[in-house]
Amino acid sequence: MLTAAGPYAPQFRGTLRVSFAASLVQAAAYATFIPLLAELTREPVRTGRAWLWVGLLAALVAGEAALRVRETAFTYDYWHLVTQTTRLRLGAGLRSMPQQELARRAAGDLTSVVGNNATTAAAAISSLSTLFIQLITVPTVLGIVVLALDWRLGLVLVAGTLAALPLVRQVQRCSNTGYDEVNEADAALSDRIVEYVQGLPVLKATGQAGAGSPRLTAVLADQHHAQARANRSAALPVAGAQLIVQLALVALVAIGSALALDTRLSPALVVAVVVTAARFAEPLSLAATMTKLFELSEAALRRVDEVLAVQPLPIAPDGQEPATFDLRFENVTFAYDGQPEPTLEGVDFTIPERSLTALVGPSGSGKTTVTKLISRYADPQTGTVRLGGTDLRTLEPDEVLRHIAAVFQDVYLFDDTIRANIALARPDATDGEIEAAARAANVHDFVSRLPDGYGTRVGEIGSALSGGERQRISIARAILKDAPVILLDEPTAALDTESEVVVQQAIDRLVAGKTVVVIAHRLSTVVGADQILVLDDGRVTQRGTHADLLADTEGRYARMWAAQLAAREWHMGSTVRPGR
Incomplete structure (x- = not known):
């Protein structure tokens, strides 16, 4: 008591x-x-x-x-x-x-x-x-x-x-x-x-x-x-x-x-x-x-x-504010609590500042875990994750997240106004700054057609809006935050073609000049990435550009690319009998 x-x-x-x-x-x-x-x-x-x-x-x-x-x-x-x-x-x-x-x-x-x-x-x-x-x-x-x-x-x-x-x-x-x-x-x-x-x-x-x-x-x-x-x-x-x-x-x-x-x-x-x-x-x-x-x-x-x-993550001494925003995984091994096998094992790679790196691989290969460790979701059991040369273990989790904006496939909006949901990234932002972010994310046009404009409530988890509208609001939130590191988890995967085009335009504005890590399920969306990391069973098995990886015809990436090309040719057969 x-x-x-x-x-x-x-x-x-x-x-x-x-x-x-x-x-x-x-x-x-x-x-x-x-x-x-x-x-x-x-x-x-x-x-x-x-x-x-x-x-x-x-x-x-x-x-x-x-x-x-x-x-x-x-x-x-x-x-x-x-x-x-x-x-x-x-x-x-x-x-x-x-x-x-x-x-x-x-x-x-x-x-x-x-x-x-x-x-x-x-x-x-x-x-x-x-x-x-x-x-x-x-x-x-x-x-x-x-x-x-x-x-x-x-x-x-x-x-x-x-x-x-x-x-x-x-x-x-x-x-x-x-x-x-x-x-x-x-x-x-x-x-x-x-x-x-x-x-x-x-x-x-x-x-x-x-x-x-x-x-x-x-x-x-x-x-x-x-x-x-x-x-x-x-x-x-x-x-x-x-x-x-x-x-x-x-x-x-x-x-x-x-x-x-x-x-x-x-x-x-x-x-x-x-x-x-x-x-x-x-x-x-x-x-x-x-x-x-x-x-x-x-x-x-x-x-x-x-x-x-419950104790917060420990903060190691001698932490310094990152001066640059490149990312480095140094022989990182990580296992979730209660799991006997590691999700990542011996992962080692560098993501240069202001570059776009795509993470691809089958489900369970460790792609999401990489982005979680970048956000200091947890600390690896062995190895080091660095931001601008600074060990993340020397930074408060809030300090790490201050440098990161994330846009995921599943968008969470609070049962509040559109303005309030965008302003979560910067509560002190002015209406002008919120509107500028909304315009950059292709939000302003559809908001202008609503009776209450930016004062419109979005409903629980954004239920009053379409999937594309929710996704654009989350991108506006990330644009307003203006963080140097952007994490994307295939934010267009669940959208229809029309919404995907509009959202992709908003993403292009978001990632300009940033260090970007994107989890890609559709390989066609990352053919222009500066580098692609192929993860399989918790390890980085391939790395390079799209052309480099396709050149290795026996590699996992080439097989995934071929499978997705074949899937495009699939169509529903005529299974309905005449008269039905």
Whole structure:
């Protein structure tokens, strides 16, 4: 909880101290019933003494109330700030998290952590923490008081508590495991809901939408079963712990009555001890019930802490700002986490500044991994990636990305205006600069025809626009950034012929005078590249110009070129019978 409280940890510590003091005062107030009842049953009653205890009781009750008011100040003054700060810290953690680690985590899982788990963690800090202190402190003090009055009655309470503790621990273990499963099920459901909403057109077309969608029913059932298991696993231990505490209270009454009848204890003292013991038993019974909430909060706090504990990529010393923007891979080997075989092995090449280099090869050959390492997605296990002679490991990932603009086949636009999506590259850009980038990317013409112009909202993931329009906006974003290094992942592959021509014109303006790395699936688009690197099974097997590589008729590139030429000649046969 102190970790989750973050910058408000000092205020949280102060609240815990106030809560502890309030609990001590509360226990002292309950303890005053013993001498008060003793005075009221005395013959004759010493009125002055009785009123003295009544006055002390009233003062203790008032003192506890004042302390509880101070205790709740944290809830009212800081709870929302802790929630906000926790989410901001999580956001900062996600921003500094290595891209490889970020890609490993499902969107729904992170949504659950930043949303539900952050709220639960803040609630635990503001409410459950003080309740926990109260549930521990009050029974402890009252147990000591009863032991001091009569060791036999005190031992009954101690024995009952010791007998209930294993069951409370069992509740903790069951709830701990159960709520971890519930959190995992909640995260899986969140992720599936995101997927369901984004893929709704496909699900409708295939008849998989609606209440019976198998994409949702399975995870909903898993969530239901996880919640049911978590509740069932703790039900019997909770009931058992409460029963033991109540039996201990009954045993205390029976033994106290026997001692009173045997004149070993006064009836007034027995009554006072029973009243005190009842206040002792109530928090213990409540603690058994509240254990599930404590474990739920602990599970949420663990998930928040897991995200905050992820370390950013280390920054090696002696880093220097790149003065030039050539790229160099020096004997680079890289394997993704959890994969036994490397995706790249012994890769070595140079990309000169202001040149165009194409990466070609079959799927899984390592082309995308090369661009990821250029962006410092992760660091290679061996070898070095350099930008302008500077080892990328000596630069902050944000500093590396400041020099890079990327345009990929799959465009992501935010549910905001066209202007805002272009300005992501430079939030301080003027409207004139945004429009200039839009004109260069062939965006301005179609935007001018929209009723709200640059203020038009693009919808979720740009759903209100066509594929070509989305791609041109992403290129405008890259043009506005004006980075010296451009990464392209075949941005025209999914476009129709008309859109491809317009987008290609925008790309030509984008890459002018830049260091360009393009992943090429259609070889015809990169015949004019300064160099082409052929990757196969994580290694660079060929390099050269288009003409150089075609000259090697037995090489992978020549075979790929021949296969794509043959594919152009393919056409759909006449498979429809007459009359159908």
